[in-house]
Amino acid sequence: MHPAFSVIFFTTSSGAGYGLLALMGIGAAAGLMPDSAMLAIVGLGLALAMITAGLLSSTFHLGHPERAWRAFSQWRSSWLSREGVLSVLTYIPAVIFSGGWVLFGVDAGFVRIAGLLAALGALATVVTTAMIYASLKPIPDWSNRFTLPVYLAFSLATGAILLNGIQALTVAPVPALRWLAIVFILIAWALKVAAWRHNDSLALPTAASATGLGTGEVRSIEWPHTQENYILKEMGYQVARKHAARLRRIAQGLAFALPLVLILIGALAGPAATFLPVLAAVLAVLSMVPGVLTERWLFFAEARHTAALYYGYPHARTK
Amino acid sequence: MTSSPAGANSRPSQRPLNTTVAPPEGDGVETSPKVADTVKRTTCYMCACRCGIEVHLDNGKIRYIGGNRKHPVNRGVLCGKGSAGIMQHYSPARLRKPLLRTGERGSGEFREIEWDEALKIATDRLANIRATDPKKLAFFTGRDQSQSLTGWWASRFGTPNFAAHGGFCSVNMAVAGLYTIGGSFWEFGEPDWDHARYFLLFGVAEDHDSNPIKIGIGKLKERGAKVVSVNPCRTGYNAVADEWVGIRPGTDGLFVLALVHELLKAGKIDLDYLIRFTNAAHLVINDPGAADDGLILRDAAGEPLVWDRASKSAKPANTRGVAPELAGSFEVGGRTVRPSFQLIAERYLDDAYSPDAVAERCGVPADQIRRIAAELAHAAFDQAIELPIAWTDMNGVRHETMTGRPVAMHAMRGISAHSNGFHTCRAIHLLQVLLGTVDVPGGFRSKAPFPKPVPPGPKPAGKDGGKPDSPLSDMPLGYVHAPEDLLVDENGGPIRIDKAYSWEAPLSAHGLMHTVIRNAWAGDPYKIDTLFMFMANMAWNSSMNTAETMKMLTDKEADGTYKIPFIIYSDAYFSETVPYADLILPDTTYLERHDCISLLDRPISSADAPGDAIRYPVVEPDRDVRAFQTVLLDLGARLGLPGMVADDGSPKYRDYADYIVNHERRPGVGPLAGWRGEIGDEHGKGAANPDQLDRYIENGGFWKYELPEEARYYKMANRAYLDFAHRMGFIDKAEPITFHLYSEVLQRFRLAARGHGDVRPPESERARIDRYFDPLPIWYTPLLEADVDTGALPLHALTQRPMHMYHSWGSQNAWLRQITNENRLFVHHATAAKHGIADDDWVWIESEHGRVKGQVRLVDGVNPDTVWTWNAIGKRHGTWGLSKDAPEATRGFLLNHTISDLLPAKGAQRRYSNSDPVTGQAAWFDLRVRLVKCAPAEAGMTEPQFPDLPAPPDMPKSPKVLSYGRLFRKLRAAAS
Amino acid sequence: MTSLPSSTDRKLGLVIDLDTCVGCQACVTSCKEWNTGGHMAPLTDIEPYGAEPDGVWFNRVHTYEQATDTGSRTVHFPRSCLHCETPACVTVCPTGASYKRSSDGIVLVDEDKCIGCKLCSWACPYGAREYDTEVRVMKKCTLCVDRIYNENLPEEDRVPACVAACPVGARHFGDLGDPASPVSRLVEEREGVDLMPELGYRPVNKYLPPRARPSGSDESAPAQLEPVTAEGGFFGWVDRMLSG
């Protein structure tokens, strides 16, 4: 699949934003959050900004953004519509939660309830995003049991790394969150590796099945049109195996390994808010961003669409 | 039984729903939008197939072009090109106004001029030529459908130097057929699609009978008839064939004669048919050294003699009740004579023609050849059919049924475009005739005006080379019957600029358009003044040796004048040839003009129904262009050509439409056969009818005459048909037509080469004539192949026509070019492996003559010794309204650069044209090449490259986005 | 509504015969020309005369070579929307622009509702959806919904443009929901197949596979001819035949 920047940015940015929102919401509901208006402003502000930026960016991807409101109508059947509905609905508790926290403190009853609702909305929105991909049968790299947990884990891991950074920078450290970040990173990492493994060994439909010819090797010898068309531009994207392997290593290094090490250093280095843990937490965020973008780029670029079979695209990963 | 609806696609599974009332759905979809305010029925010209189209117009714009179900050619279907007509009509490459060259020839610099100035320039030049030496005008036309007009114009002008495209196209098909069975493959005959059980297709990718062949193949497939394709390439029709014989190019003659060998050996031939319809029983004089050796023994009246088994004596072949002998040797008047069939049998029973002997050369296993022979015999004899149709033969004998031998064959340029194609095509006809499958149910059938007597008439005019201010005695193109008919001077040298009808190509019934530019440039046999061309892209894809052709067109004498002093060209579009002319006469598109698809030319007949058709303007030109035929008549009138001016010197014809209606070639015979006579109640012959065109238009643009059932087969000997053909003026006399398996015409040339007769070839030509004018089909290695080092050039290289592209015209078409805008060289996997070539590699394709660079695509479906590419996709930078970086010019390549127009030099000997030695047919497919993998730095761009050509003045820029059809949506929205 | 109808009154679709398709592209251009002025007009072409022309086409024809144990063959393969019975292209659509008609099963896009999110094209396994970058909406084969019921066309012309044009008659059209319809019978007789049935979209359009091509012909034909062996060989045979 063509790795469109708007979609990569949307899924990563809003994913992290929702993760951050969810963690802060649950944290608030569970009474684990320090009552810091600063934390609320920076943390929730960032979460909402990232969510909003992601959503806006996803509308850039639309041919007719002015008609985007129509996308709320088909929540009964369409995950994309559900995502739209939930993302908007989530704003309600999210705004109450953020405003309430800043104005009335995190421990106000309605703030905690709003926090919980915002967290549920955020996670549900991430689920809908994941389900958009997971439900696309023509793309077996996505329509498998890993997509949903990976999206959730990524959302939470990136949210946690962010939260860790924010906490470090603001005055209200919650040391437990560091360990949470580490756990989420490990889960996301494990899931992602498993997803890659799964995809690498997928038995995909063949050109013989795509054409109904059934047996033997079916090779494309002429395209219907000599130049690339919409289908090829959108779904014929191919990334060389070597290149992909390198990018996977980079993604793992930047999104998982390095943040993990940095956060560990921070955790072991002593009291929060001292120089080293702050630096480590910030570096973890800085490392995570390109790492997750790379992972998401690969998520699209490595995904193989059955439509490309008609154009003779090899269904095995190319060298 | 309900009567089935008209049209080709009318199987129950192709008809409308049983109720076509829109179901209630409530989605607001307009299911009955207005389609058109006008529908005009005319004839397609996206190619030369002549299908009937319905042009749907809404507010003067073409909404849609559909097929005309009632039309005999396409019966409602359309090909890929036909449906893209809108984009041709609105092509950005359309010429807009007459152009006069301002820069150097070939630079593409022009200025626009008015028609009056253009016509005056042309008239002054041509008047001078006509008054001094009319042959200094060489008038050559391409694939137009008005050769009866253009040929007539040339003959009235008085130049013998006229021809159309047939010489570089498929004259081998035409001549081999006409000199053998009085008809021909190509578009002049058709398989009996409704009855054939076994179909053998030789060397066809598309043909001029584009839709009829497709409809026919559909029928065969539906009936489960077996389709066998003989073709080095497995694409298109050959891909759907039940059996693909991936033959080595140029060897079909051997393959076919091996089939003949098998059939003869097994006695699987139709002796009765041979006696009744062919010259198999005619007695051939066997008297080596005599002036009539090898000719047919005739009585005083000229009737061929046969050996009557009953009386054991020679009798005229037309004697009632004669029982001719087919084999043996007899003495008549002290001379030894043998039925020609004896010669045939002796020759092809020889083991040299056995499957085992030819298999390796053809690349076809001997067992496969044997099996195909057995299948042919099985279908022809064991599955013979009998149609319950009574008919009367030319002896007045009534037959209650028609016997059918359901084996049909068809062949085209894969046979034709080789220098041995004439003989190979004769071999195919021999095969058909031995099986008794010509013009019988299930076999190959002629379309009116064929069959014609063998050999056909009339003879070519212009033997005197043309006289000042005088017309020729007849049409410049015709059929020679003997050396006396050649157009040669007293030294045996050619009289025509293209050397047609000379010893180099005696039976060149279509001329040799492919030699004109070189000969005019070289002044061989003489210099000309003006080269006048119409509708042929000679500076690109219809020339061999394209790069040098461009040089010849621009080459100058020492005094700075051009070697070809003046070039007039009529094109409708900005093709590669436009920049090489001095004066451009811009033509209309096919939707803007009158045309006439005439029985005098290349009509729309089917085997069941002679017919003809017109085109008429369905939209008005929006540019200052004129229909070429109208311009030609205008020029003729300005020149005062006889027949084109009235007695008072005024133009006789207002325009081409006027000519179509009022011109009479012979009394009562005009361009159109339908609705003749003052009130339009006659067909064939009759007085001019002023309303004729209206009648055509009312009838959907065509006329056809359904032959009565009894006249549909056995046309060569069918009284009902031959009487009809005579009445219509197709043939001069209602006499039976005898197929010439043994060709006396060829033998006459051979005798001349052996020193007999008054007109003899010069010494230097004798061996060649003697060799190639064998009265029976022979096979020889294609000439170029025989002359090059095939070890160094191990591969055959071919082109094929894409079904959706017409030569170079298609690339200006926004829709068609999306389908193909660059071409690959298709190479067999195994061959590529041997050469170290991988898929997508760039290679040099090198011949003895030149090289061209292209990109490879590996396939299985090709003869391993053959590589091929799509024809005429490669374009020159800047032309056809395409951007300079268009793939057609950057990656598309033209194989023609590697094809020499001359055979390789052999010592001091004159270099012959790369053509068939009998007919002059250009031998495009004799090409031999090697592949050389490109250096990495060379990949990505084709070569050779030529300078960009600037667009003519005022040609609008091609649009960046096309939204054709938006208007109709607006109109619909406005209406609702 | 992007919820699928639980059933449709008819299942209109195409049947394409891969045994006879010669790859001529007639269905491709006839579709283009009808539809560029039709229900989804225009079918925009970008850079029509440039280096990378790219237009909207509802029907495209591929060429394949299929290599099996018994040999290799060339197959031409037209591809357009299959009007699936359970197509995710419809259910994924967030706006209701994409829908399946409950009357005849035709899958359509309502351009006025389409936001151009392209998700439906991702959801179509067959690559049958075409995004018009100029109009910025999704387009696709309409099964010529503006022809097959069009009262402004003569009755006999109310078939899809591609079916009318196909010169070899390789395309068929009708109600595949009615087992007695000519198309259903054809599918049955020729053992028509679904494309990628494993994905569960239940395409309505069917493909008729290329028929087996035995190297021999008619089974009753001998593998080779027997020479005439009787007295006098071939010429003896001729003599006897003529005296017969």
Ligand SMILES: Nc1nc2c(c(=O)[nH]1)N[C@H]1C(S)=C(S)[C@@H](COP(=O)(O)OP(=O)(O)OC[C@H]3O[C@@H](n4cnc5c(=O)[nH]c(N)nc54)[C@H](O)[C@@H]3O)O[C@H]1N2
């Ligand atoms: N779409 C379309 N239709 C056209 C044209 C066009 O340009 N486009 N051009 C028109 C014109 S002018 C003409 S002349 C006709 C020509 O129509 P075709 O005769 O179909 O011409 P080609 O495409 O040259 O196809 C020649 C075929 O012969 C095969 N071949 C080559 N050498 C041999 C051989 O030695 N033996 C055998 N058995 N086969 C061989 C090639 O593989 C190819 O399949 O088409 C006409 N119709």
Ligand SMILES: Nc1nc2c(c(=O)[nH]1)N[C@H]1C(S)=C(S)[C@@H](COP(=O)(O)OP(=O)(O)OC[C@H]3O[C@@H](n4cnc5c(=O)[nH]c(N)nc54)[C@H](O)[C@@H]3O)O[C@H]1N2
């Ligand atoms: N390598 C290779 N070369 C070949 C062949 C091959 O098989 N292989 N085939 C050969 C054969 S058989 C043929 S027939 C030739 C064909 O070759 P050409 O006869 O050159 O055919 P086109 O390229 O169609 O060029 C015809 C010209 O007519 C112009 N034209 C189109 N419509 C009109 C019109 O309405 N009026 C006027 N005045 N002009 C118009 C076009 O713009 C174009 O410039 O190619 C030959 N060349």
Ligand code: SF4
């Ligand atoms: S074959 Fe195609 S292009 Fe040629 S006349 Fe017929 S419809 Fe037109």
Ligand code: SF4
């Ligand atoms: S073919 Fe594709 S676009 Fe058509 S209905 Fe099926 S899934 Fe939808």
Ligand code: SF4
């Ligand atoms: S592109 Fe249009 S039709 Fe397709 S899913 Fe999006 S809104 Fe629906």
Ligand code: SF4
């Ligand atoms: S049914 Fe109509 S829209 Fe669909 S492919 Fe055929 S012509 Fe095109």
Ligand code: SF4
């Ligand atoms: S029109 Fe018919 S034969 Fe031609 S490509 Fe389409 S389906 Fe195949």
Ligand SMILES: [Mo]
């Ligand atoms: Mo031709």
